[in-house]
Amino acid sequence: MSGVQAQAAASAPDIKTARLQTGEYLHNFSEMHPPLGETAVLVEADRCHFCYDAPCTEACPTGIDVAGFIRMIKSGNHYGAARLILQENIIGGSCARVCPTETLCEEACVRNDQDHRPVRIALLQRHAVDVAMSTGKQFFSRKTDTGKRVAIVGAGPASLSCAHGLAREGHRVTIFEAREKSGGLNEYGLAAYKMLDNFASREIDYITAIGGIEFRYGQELGDDFDLTSLQEGYDAVFLGMGLGGVNSLGLPNEAADGVMSAVDYIERLRQCADFAELPVGRQVVVIGGGMTAIDIATQIKLLGADEVTLAYRRGPEAMVASEEEREFTQIKGVKILYNATPVNIHTIDGHIKEVEFECKDKTFTLPADMLFKAIGQTFSAKIDSSIALEKGRIRVDEERKTSVAGVWAGGDCVCEGEDLTVAAAQDGKLAARSINECLLKSSTGD
Amino acid sequence: MADLTSTFIGIQSPNPFWLASAPPTDKAYNVVRAFEAGWGGVVWKTLGEDGPPLVNVNGPRYGAWHSGDRRLMGFNNIELITDRPLDLNIREITQVKKDWPDRAMIVSLMVPCTEDAWKDVLHKIEDTGADGIELNFGCPHGMSERGMGAAVGQVPEYVEMVTRWCKEYSAMPVIVKLTPNITDIRLSARAACNGGADAVSMINTINSIISVDLDTFSINPSTGGKGTHGGYCGPAVKPIALNMVAEVARDEQTRGLPISGIGGITTWRDAVDFIALGAGNVQVCTAAMTYGFKVIDDMIAGLSDFMDDKGITSIDEIVGKAVGNVTDWQYLDLNTIVKAEIDQDSCIQCGRCHVVCEDTSHQAITQEKDGLRHFEVIDEECVGCNLCVSVCPVENCISLRELSAGETDARTGETVSDQYANWTTHTNNPARTNQ
Ligand SMILES: Cc1cc2nc3c(=O)[nH]c(=O)nc-3n(C[C@H](O)[C@H](O)[C@H](O)COP(=O)(O)OP(=O)(O)OC[C@H]3O[C@@H](n4cnc5c(N)ncnc54)[C@H](O)[C@@H]3O)c2cc1C
Ligand SMILES: Cc1cc2nc3c(=O)[nH]c(=O)nc-3n(C[C@H](O)[C@H](O)[C@H](O)COP(=O)(O)O)c2cc1C
Ligand code: SF4
Numbered sequence: 058m059s060g061v062q063a064q065a066a067a068s069a070p071d072i073k074t075a076r077l078q079t080g081e082y083l084h085n086f087s088e089m090h091p092p093l094g095e096t097a098v099l100v101e102a103d104r105c106h107f108c109y110d111a112p113c114t115e116a117c118p119t120g121i122d123v124a125g126f127i128r129m130i131k132s133g134n135h136y137g138a139a140r141l142i143l144q145e146n147i148i149g150g151s152c153a154r155v156c157p158t159e160t161l162c163e164e165a166c167v168r169n170d171q172d173h174r175p176v177r178i179a180l181l182q183r184h185a186v187d188v189a190m191s192t193g194k195q196f197f198s199r200k201t202d203t204g205k206r207v208a209i210v211g212a213g214p215a216s217l218s219c220a221h222g223l224a225r226e227g228h229r230v231t232i233f234e235a236r237e238k239s240g241g242l243n244e245y246g247l248a249a250y251k252m253l254d255n256f257a258s259r260e261i262d263y264i265t266a267i268g269g270i271e272f273r274y275g276q277e278l279g280d281d282f283d284l285t286s287l288q289e290g291y292d293a294v295f296l297g298m299g300l301g302g303v304n305s306l307g308l309p310n311e312a313a314d315g316v317m318s319a320v321d322y323i324e325r326l327r328q329c330a331d332f333a334e335l336p337v338g339r340q341v342v343v344i345g346g347g348m349t350a351i352d353i354a355t356q357i358k359l360l361g362a363d364e365v366t367l368a369y370r371r372g373p374e375a376m377v378a379s380e381e382e383r384e385f386t387q388i389k390g391v392k393i394l395y396n397a398t399p400v401n402i403h404t405i406d407g408h409i410k411e412v413e414f415e416c417k418d419k420t421f422t423l424p425a426d427m428l429f430k431a432i433g434q435t436f437s438a439k440i441d442s443s444i445a446l447e448k449g450r451i452r453v454d455e456e457r458k459t460s461v462a463g464v465w466a467g468g469d470c471v472c473e474g475e476d477l478t479v480a481a482a483q484d485g486k487l488a489a490r491s492i493n494e495c496l497l498k499s500s501t502g503d
Numbered sequence: 504m505a506d507l508t509s510t511f512i513g514i515q516s517p518n519p520f521w522l523a524s525a526p527p528t529d530k531a532y533n534v535v536r537a538f539e540a541g542w543g544g545v546v547w548k549t550l551g552e553d554g555p556p557l558v559n560v561n562g563p564r565y566g567a568w569h570s571g572d573r574r575l576m577g578f579n580n581i582e583l584i585t586d587r588p589l590d591l592n593i594r595e596i597t598q599v600k601k602d603w604p605d606r607a608m609i610v611s612l613m614v615p616c617t618e619d620a621w622k623d624v625l626h627k628i629e630d631t632g633a634d635g636i637e638l639n640f641g642c643p644h645g646m647s648e649r650g651m652g653a654a655v656g657q658v659p660e661y662v663e664m665v666t667r668w669c670k671e672y673s674a675m676p677v678i679v680k681l682t683p684n685i686t687d688i689r690l691s692a693r694a695a696c697n698g699g700a701d702a703v704s705m706i707n708t709i710n711s712i713i714s715v716d717l718d719t720f721s722i723n724p725s726t727g728g729k730g731t732h733g734g735y736c737g738p739a740v741k742p743i744a745l746n747m748v749a750e751v752a753r754d755e756q757t758r759g760l761p762i763s764g765i766g767g768i769t770t771w772r773d774a775v776d777f778i779a780l781g782a783g784n785v786q787v788c789t790a791a792m793t794y795g796f797k798v799i800d801d802m803i804a805g806l807s808d809f810m811d812d813k814g815i816t817s818i819d820e821i822v823g824k825a826v827g828n829v830t831d832w833q834y835l836d837l838n839t840i841v842k843a844e845i846d847q848d849s850c851i852q853c854g855r856c857h858v859v860c861e862d863t864s865h866q867a868i869t870q871e872k873d874g875l876r877h878f879e880v881i882d883e884e885c886v887g888c889n890l891c892v893s894v895c896p897v898e899n900c901i902s903l904r905e906l907s908a909g910e911t912d913a914r915t916g917e918t919v920s921d922q923y924a925n926w927t928t929h930t931n932n933p934a935r936t937n938q
Contacts, residue, residue: 096573103571106896109854110870131571167851171897 070315070408070426071339076361082332085359089250089385090154090180098184102131105176108167113178116165118474119146119483123162123178130185139189140196142182146486147221148214150190150260151243152479153183155251157348159381161479190263199269200227205496208233208291210278210438213241215468215481215488216297217264222489224269228496231291232270235277241299241468243478245324248352250359252327279439288463292499293492296451296459296466297485300476302437306344306430310402315409319343319353319431326356335360338426342412343367343391344399345431347377353429354391365390366423368397368414402428436470447472456491457484465492505810507803509543509818511784512676512701512761514634516543516607519818520774520802523765523786524549524611524637524680527796529585531595535602540796541803544607546678546704546786549584549639550592552614552624557586562726566713566733577739578789579713581724581731583645584613584652589627597631608632609678613639613651616661618668625673635676638665640691641707643684643734656682656707659694666698678763681705681747683740688747692757703751704763704786706744708734737789741767745780752781752826769798771805778818779825833926840912840919841887841903843867843880849900852876856891856901864890882913 077085093101105127113123122141129138142149158164158179166175189196205228209216212234220230238244243257264270276282278298287294303318305311315338329335341362343354346369354367367386369376372395376383383393400420401413411422436450445452445460450472453459457467467484474480509519522528522537524546534545551557559582568577585592600608610633614620628636639646640656647654655661662679669677679695681688683706695703710732714723722730744766751757764782768774769790777785790798815821845856845868857868857878867884868891871877880891887903895901906912908921927936 100572106851106853106855108852109858110876111854112852112876167853170851 069405070410072315072336072426073339074336075333076337077333079333081361086249086253086332088253089248092183092187093177093180098130098181101177101181102127104168105131106167112165112167113162113176116162117145118161118477118479119149119152119486121145121149121162121182123182126185127176127178127181130181135185135188136194136196138185139194142186143189143196146479146482147218147264148243148260148478148482149182150186150256150263151214151247151252152482153179153186154256155243155247156477156479157379157382159379190259193263193266195263195266197221197225197267199224199267202229202269203227203496203500205229205292205500206231206290207293207295207492207496208287209295209297210287211235211241211297211299211468211470212239212261212272213297213299213468213481214243214478215299215470215485216241216295217261218482218485219295219297219465219467219489219492220270220485221264221267222486223492224267226489226493226496228269228292228493230270232272233276233278233282233287234272234274235298237274239272239274241297245327246320246349247327247478248323248356249327250356284441284444284464292463292496294464295485295488295492296438296440296464296470297468297481298436298438299469300434300436302435303430304433304435306399306432308399308402310404310409311430313402313404313409314407315426316402316428317430319345319349319429320434322429323349323353323356326360332360337362339363340424341365341427341429342423342425343429343431344412345369345429345433346371346375347431347433348382349434350429350431351378351382351386353431355386355389357427357429358386358390362427364392366392366394368394368399368412368423370396370398372396434469434476438470453484455487457488458491463495505807505815506817507543507807507810509784511607511763512635512678514544514607514609514676515605516784517541517605518543518803518806519778519784520799521545521607521609521763521784521786522791523788524609524639525788525792526582527788527791530587530592531599534595534599537791537796537799538599538603538606541799542606542796543784544609544634546609546611546637547592547596547633549611549613549642550589550624550628551584552620553589553627556588557583559583559586560726563724564733566724567737568713568739575737575789575793577711577713577735578737578792579711579733579735580708581644581733584611584639584642589624593627593631596628596633600632600634607634609635609637611637611639611680613642613646616650616655616665621665621668622672625669625675629673629675633675635678635701636669636673637678637680637704638669639680639707640665641680641682641684643682643708643710644731653682653684653707656680656691657685659690662691662694663698666695666700670699676701678702678704680707680765682707683709683743683747683766688750689754689757692751692754692760696757696760700760702761702763702783703757704765705747705751706740706766708736709740709743711735736766737793738767738769741773741776745776748777748782749780749826749829752823753829769793771802771809774802774806775809775821778821779823780829781823781826783822784818835925836923837926837929838920838922838924840906842882842885842906842913843887843889843891843901844904845878845880845891845901846899847879849897850878851897851900852878853896854878855894855896859890859894864888884914886914 111124126138126141163175209232240257337360358365397414397416403411451466453471465488468481507518521544528545529548564582566579642652646652679700721728761783764777765786774785857870860868869879892901906919
């Protein structure tokens with residue numbers, strides 16, 4: 058560390074708003090994977106081999122018929138392609154933007170073996186869904202009203218997928234959402250450069266256009282109502298609250314100013330009217346190894362932080378974030394430190410000054426104006442104690458039934474599956490199927 | 504650099520690549536650019552009789568069939584012969600031939616089917632210094648309705664008659680351009696041969712409709728909502744053209760008749776195909792209309808490198824080299840037995856071979872082994888049809904292996920014989936020759 062830097066770190070924290078010009082924000086937060094043009098779509102679609110029993114479909118948590126929809130794109134049937142996608146995954150538009158496809162469908166693509174480059178499935182999926190959404194084309198309609206009512210808690214992707222599945226079957230859905238907007242992490246959590254142009258809310262409008270879905274905002278389970286009231290007032294309940302808490306580092310001075318939760322900061326970032334409003338440190342340290350760590354590190358760098366270091370306690374092979382994601386953040390200027398465990402936070406006047414690390418029996422410190430905690434989220438909702446948990450989250454079976462009859466759950470708040478948007482979509486879809494079967498049985502008196 | 508000079512029916516050109524009679528050869532401006540780019544010769548856009556020039560439609564003339572990445576695969580047109588005055592064309596032909604004496608200059612002609620009309624036009628052409636004429640008996644639209652073009656080419660007697668007039672009234676070499684819109688190309692070629700033609704050229708364009716506009720239900724291209732069949736050319740027609748060339752090359756009555764090969768030639772490889780099947784030189788239209796005249800560079804370099812590589816010193820050595828290998832089905836050796844083989848190292852596991860063999864052929868490819876995706880040929884079922892090889896997206900991943908004499912064919916349980924045997928003598932053939 059140079060003398061000048063050491064001095065700067067020792068003085069008052071360097072946290073500022075408006076570190077960049079308007080044009081720079083626009084450039085920095087432009088789309089991570091820009092859409093393909095009409096011709097590029099056809100060229101890319103032509104690369105699909107239309108595999109038998111296609112491995113990409115197997116690799117998609119929602120089982121989208123990938124080769125099938127690409128063939129439809131090729132033949133100019135964009136609506137057909139969108140229908141095939143959305144019938145398996147109603148939030149296929151979001152998934153096309155945020156799925157880590159390098160570990161899902163695109164990892165399975167046989168083109169990897171042939172020419173080291175998979176068919177760009179996500180961009181093709183996005184194209185088809187965008188065409189349908191931009192023209193307002195709807196593929197599903199509600200069946201005749203069944204008179205059955207389902208309560209859903211949370212308005213994230215799991216819940217939206219469940220709600221749409223139920224609405225299709227003619228049931229009436231009421232969604233109770235603690236916040237003032239729907240979308241869950243689609244609206245509050247995903248990286249800004251993945252979800253441009255208010256996509257989360259546009260997608261919700263598109264999904265709810267089917268009808269039969271009602272939202273109640275500012276309604277938090279545990280505070281404003283409880284599970285029993287839902288069980289009494291509705292024919293079925295679906296819980297899709299996601300993860301409300303964050304893990305703490307367990308370090309001294311963790312409550313110091315400048316030490317914050319990555320998820321909270323990202324929420325602010327996603328909701329702000331102008332990026333220039335956000336406070337940004339000059340030197341920033343991020344602790345973690347998953348998507349949230351990558352996202353906060355990248356975004357704080359793009360907001361104008363000078364030096365951003367992402368410290369992970371193990372090696373790259375153990376990191377949840379994929380190689381692609383790591384490369385992406387490195388290209389944007391973030392430095393990744395492996396095998397570095399934070400052991401102490403040093404402060405000055407109640408504000409963080411530097412972070413002390415241990416790395417293979419040695420210790421060193423990094424100056425920091427800000428420290429982001431991104432070491433995982435925890436299930437925190439106040440639910441009825443009769444619902445069995447497993448590994449700290451709600452236990453569900455294959456149909457996404459909880460241990461309590463009449464209550465289903467899905468998404469990040471359950472113990473099954475990966476914490477991904479697409480996994481939440483699948484949970485919601487499976488739960489809706491199971492709920493529908495139960496409701497039909499009960500109405501035929503079985 | 505190999506020697507690419509070509510002498511076709513006595514006409515010299517620095518290479519065997521001529522531009523076919525079409526828009527690229529419509530006027531001096533284009534032809535000069537083509538010669539500057541290196542083309543060996545041109546067949547000037549077809550001239551008609553003297554008088555008020557023809558008019559083309561003012562709507563679209565062309566339609567195209569594209570591959571997924573918008574490569575032009577097939578091209579269709581409803582253009583007529585030249586719409587410029589005869590004397591202007593004649594003046595330009597004269598000048599260009601004078602300026603480019605080493606390039607072949609052929610004039611394509613189409614006039615009404617009367618002796619006088621042909622006699623008249625032939626004299627005018629002779630004065631230009633052109634190296635020869637090509638009789639356009641192929642144009643399938645517009646001109647045929649007026650009793651010319653394909654209307655002549657489809658009647659062997661007319662072909663013979665007009666060819667004879669041309670030989671009688673002119674000393675120029677005569678190439679007869681054949682239409683593919685017939686049932687048996689050999690009849691047209693024989694007629695040209697009988698009329699005294701120095702050569703035939705083939706193929707002209709094929710009757711075609713590109714597609715229907717699914718919003719308006721007019722056909723593409725449409726002029727005011729209506730369309731008409733146009734002439735098809737480009738890469739898609741090459742296999743059809745190759746067969747026609749081969750049929751004429753190996754027909755007893757026309758064997759030895761020089762052929763100028765045309766139809767879908769886009770690269771030097773395409774040209775070699777035509778030459779090996781009997782063409783003395785080749786003509787190109789669509790490739791130039793798709794990419795411009797510069798495509799000649801690859802054609803010349805590729806042909807030259809190919810010849811050097813194979814130790815071939817003149818184009819004549821390639822002419823007809825494959826003709827002897829074209830035969831009738833009944834003479835194919837039934838004792839040649841092949842089995843597909845999948846190279847597991849280059850297999851990318853797409854499963855296309857499995858599904859096509861399973862759904863549409865002989866159920867001869869597995870789909871899994873020990874619970875994993877695995878594609879392997881079952882010799883007991885494989886008939887060696889080549890379908891899997893054709894659909895496999897990886898070149899050389901699947902190949903056909905010929906069984907050696909003495910091996911057992913796992914499908915039939917029979918020992919492979921080293922004797923040649925064909926259908927004419929097969930015991931299952933009720934009409935076999937050696938009972
Ligand atoms: C920073 C970050 C980046 C991510 N990036 C990606 C990515 O790029 N790709 C990807 O696939 N996945 C990503 N994920 C994961 C993905 O966002 C989640 O897996 C997904 O959103 C889970 O959906 P869900 O419906 O279960 O929950 P959530 O999206 O969390 O939605 C839960 C909803 O429930 C509401 N709620 C919570 N408690 C209550 C209550 N008590 N009463 C009423 N309402 C309540 C919340 O306000 C929220 O609206 C990311 C996650 C984070 C945190
Ligand atoms: C627009 C167009 C106009 C043509 N006009 C003529 C013509 O006037 N005379 C002629 O003999 N052939 C004409 N042809 C046919 C070509 O000379 C050639 O036989 C045919 O296009 C096949 O070759 P290709 O596949 O290389 O294009 C024309 C072809 C095209 C595409
Ligand atoms: S050659 Fe034909 S029969 Fe044999 S495996 Fe291939 S597709 Fe099947």
